[in-house]
Structure formats: C-alpha cells, structure tokens
Amino acid sequence: MTLQGIAATAVALADAQGLAAVTMRSLATTVGVSAPGLYRYVVSRDELVDHMVDLVSAGLEHPPPSGDWVRDLVVVAEQQRALFRAHPWLAEAVASLRVMGPHVLDHFDWGLAVLADVPAPSSRKMEALALTNGIAALSATPSRPVGPETFTALDAGRHPRLAALLAAATPTPPSADLFHRVLEGLLRAVLTAPAPPAVTARVTVVGPPA
Template structure:
C-alpha cells in the first residue's frame, strides 16, 4: 500500500464531519501508545521551534516514537494535521467574561490573538487557508459573538466582524514577524536616508508633509494599538 503524501495548503479540504464528529481513536487493532492530541502537540512543538516546513508526518512520527504509517489513522495528511494544530492552540486563547463595553472587550480579544500568534509564529499564514473550526475554535468564536451581542448587529455581521478582526491581527503579526527579521540597524538607517531624500525632492509634497509630521511611538505594541483602535472604533453599524 502506498502511504498518503504530505499535502500543503493547496490540498482538497478535510472532511469536517469525519474530522470533528468522528472517533478520535482508531476503532480497530491494538490500542496505540499515543493519541491524536499527542500527535498534534508534537506537530505544534515542531512548528513553534523550526517553522511549518519542519512539520512532516515523518518528523512527527519520530517525535512521538511511532512509525509513520501508524499516524495516518489519526491524520491522513498534512492538511488534516494543520486543522488539528490550529484547533489545539485555539484552546490557549482566553475567554474572560464580557464587561458589556463591547469595544473594550473586542480590543482585548484582538490583543489576546496577537499574543497567541506571536507565541505560534506559523499560525498567521495557516489561518489564511480555509479552516473548518474545531471544538476549541468554536468555543472562542462563541465568546467573541457574546462580546458582540451589545452591538445589535445581526449574526452574519457579527461573524464578519470576527473574520475581519482575525484577518487584521494575522496580517499585522505576519508583518511584525517579517519586519523584525529583516530590519537590521543598517537597514533602518538606509531607509531613513532614502525617505529623507524623497521628502526633499519636491515631487512628493503630500508624502513630505506626512514624513515631517510629529513622530508617533513605533514600538510594535503602540503601532498595533493605533491600528486596532481605528478598526474597532469604526464598527458603528452594519
């Protein structure tokens, strides 16, 4: 029998009924010494330490001390494994009781998501692929919908707000991670000299005015907060 191949984000979607509503342990054969959660935890640890490229069925099998073929009863391909990974780490997201101030509560949700994605740097890219929410993800979604109840938005609009917020956080964290990795002191100095030259060339008056405006705090936290405030404070209506 040919073993299933590792598949990436372009693979056909995983059957959500089989994945989330079916049994989590094989029905036949001897009871294995590991579980689906053990396999998923090993995959998450690999992704956290070495990046998503390190997550192969062979590497995960080695981490749990199993043969590769024995993993396919739990996760037949990498796409399914990614679904399990996303849902497992979603269980780390806090769900504090809403205060009734939905804007403040929604901003707290976004800050928790940012911290969560910074702990798992592989997560932003994975979230942009289609994912079917598992039980832990659904619990967090339920929390966010409860936070949004005071807005008076209908259910579809609340789901859109959740998607919009998550996409913003994932995009921002992805930018943060890439920017941090690429910006050496020399690169920062070169960018500053380049922009100063552009501002002085007389051909970009609007940009020159923007560049000479009073500076704002540029720490990752301060920048994220400004962007988040603009997003959430503008959610006044459908």
C-alpha cells in the same frame, strides 16, 4: 499515543522549524512510529494542521462579556497577538484552515455573545471577529523601524505632499497603543456604520415609436 499528543508534538516541531517542516514523515520520526501509523489518528496533513490550530487556540481565555464590547474584543485580541508571536507558523495555518475545531468555535461563539447587543447584522459581526484575528496576526509580525534610509528614493518634485509631511514631522518613537487604536477604529467602523441604502432597480420600458 493520542491525537492531542501528536498535535502537541507537531506544534513543537513547527515552533522550532516552521510549518513546512511538519510532514507526516518528519512527525512520524519525531514520535517514533511509522508514517502509516499516524494515519490511524489523522487522515491527512491538512487535518493535522487543523488540530494544531485548535490546540493552540485552547490557550485563549475568554472573559465573561462586560458590556463594553470593544474592550472585550481588544483584550482577547491582545492574547491572539501573543499567540501569533509565540507560534510564527500560526498565521499561515489559520489562513489555510479547513475545519474549525471546538476551541476555535468557542472563540467565535464567545465573540457573538460579546456582540449580542450590538445592532449590526450577524454577517458583520462575523466579519468583525475575523478582522480582529487578522489584525492580531498582522501586528504580531516583527517590523523594522522606519529610518531616513527608507526615503532615499523620495523626490520632492514627484512626491511633494510626502516631502512636505516629512519635512515638518517631529521624530517620535513608535506609538505603543497603535494596535489598540487601529483595531478599535476598525471594529467601530465595521459594526456601527449605517447599512448602505437599498438599491432599487429601475426598468424603462421602451415602446414602439408613435
């Protein structure tokens, strides 16, 4: 029994039953050891979840930077979205991640290499990478098609602009490239927007009355 094997078993359990089903007791039963025996490999369930995230993240393939940083980030974001779909528990686990494992760190290091020539502060680059991860997780969540019943509470008097928009709208199927357009737009906004002007504090000294 190895730590990687334990993490792989935990991933399979979470895939089948959800993250809440992964407890030290249930995992011990699955691998055929006592719960105390698992603590020889991980000190807590939180650490176990960190290992699960890292194990799944090993599946990401990071191509060499091509010089087109938007394209590079979107290509890998597609892989991230596929991972979130394959492992529905992953978004919750990432949100509670305590320690980044080597494969998670590989991803951020690759992202910084891709963004090396982008004239933006390092803090913005890290924000952009985190944003990419979040958008991938959000877009992986299944959503119901929006139909007429969605707008049954619409009141043209109360919601005139929305009513006018819907009245003039032509029914169209969902855009297949929405994920790309949203992600590309957000990345460009974060990394190419000018820095806000520095704020200079003005101090007014009030002297005694003349």
